[in-house]
Structures are given as C-alpha cells and as structure tokens.
Amino acid sequence: MTRTASTSPTYDAISNRQTEIQHKVEGSVLTADDITRAHHYGQNGATRRQLTGVSTEEAGKKTADTYAYDKTGNTTKRTLAGTTQDMTWDEEGHLVRRPSRARRRNMSTTPTATV
Incomplete structure (x- = not known):
C-alpha cells in the first residue's frame, strides 16, 4: 500500500499561496516531520503577484x-538551496544563458550553441 503525503495550503484574497504544510506520512523514511512553507510576494519592487x-x-x-x-x-535572479542563478533575457523575452566572466575568458574561439 502506497501512502501519499497530504498538503494543507492557504491563500490570500488574490489567490497567492501564503502557506503550505506537507504533512508527514506515518512510517515514511523520507521525512520525520511536517514541512512548512511560507510564500512571500511583492518585496523589493516586485508586484504583489510576483513570488519573491x-x-x-x-x-x-x-x-x-x-x-x-x-x-x-x-526572473533575473533566484537563490535556491543557497545557490544563486542569474538570468538574462533578450529584447524578445527569450531567456539567454551566458557563461560567467571567468568561463568566457577561458573559452576557445570555437562557436558553441547557447541554450
């Protein structure tokens, strides 16, 4: 028998998720406790719908x-689990991935595709 975790979310008046509790599953070796998340919006100049x-x-x-x-x-920057990623976008709204400056200095002149 497979047991799945249940989630208890709460939302604000404009449907932004405010909190989420992932309840532990009895007998699970994956987690011993509930996981609680609080979601924050509109900080540092972001709009009230942008997750910050x-x-x-x-x-x-x-x-x-x-x-x-x-x-x-x-999204121009995100820090997840302590790792920061910077993102650059072109004029048409496409994500452009660029190597760091240190990596660009060490690259050969052979062209490579950018994803």
Whole structure:
C-alpha cells in the first residue's frame, strides 16, 4: 500500500499561496516531520503577484529561497538551496544563458550553441 503525503495550503484574497504544510506520512523514511512553507510576494519592487521568497522549515531547520524580477516581469535572479542563478533575457523575452566572466575568458574561439 502506497501512502501519499497530504498538503494543507492557504491563500490570500488574490489567490497567492501564503502557506503550505506537507504533512508527514506515518512510517515514511523520507521525512520525520511536517514541512512548512511560507510564500512571500511583492518585496523589493516586485508586484504583489510576483513570488519573491519561500521560507521553509523542516525538523527545526529553516531555509529561504529568493527571486528577483526585471521591469517586464522576467526572473533575473533566484537563490535556491543557497545557490544563486542569474538570468538574462533578450529584447524578445527569450531567456539567454551566458557563461560567467571567468568561463568566457577561458573559452576557445570555437562557436558553441547557447541554450
């Protein structure tokens, strides 16, 4: 018999998820405690619908993920589990992945595709 975790979310008046509790499953070896998340919107110049952070607490350990946006609403930076990713967008709204400066200096002149 497979047991699945249940989730208890709450929402604000404009349907942004505010909190989420993933309840532990009895007998599960994956988690010993409930996982609680608080979602944050509209901080640091973002709109009230743009997710700017998620605070997570599990077994007394607290972590935070953050998100930043440009004026057109594209995600420009996100920090997940302590790792920060910078994102660049072209004029048409397409995500452009660019290597870091250090990597660009060490690259050969052979052209490579950018995803």
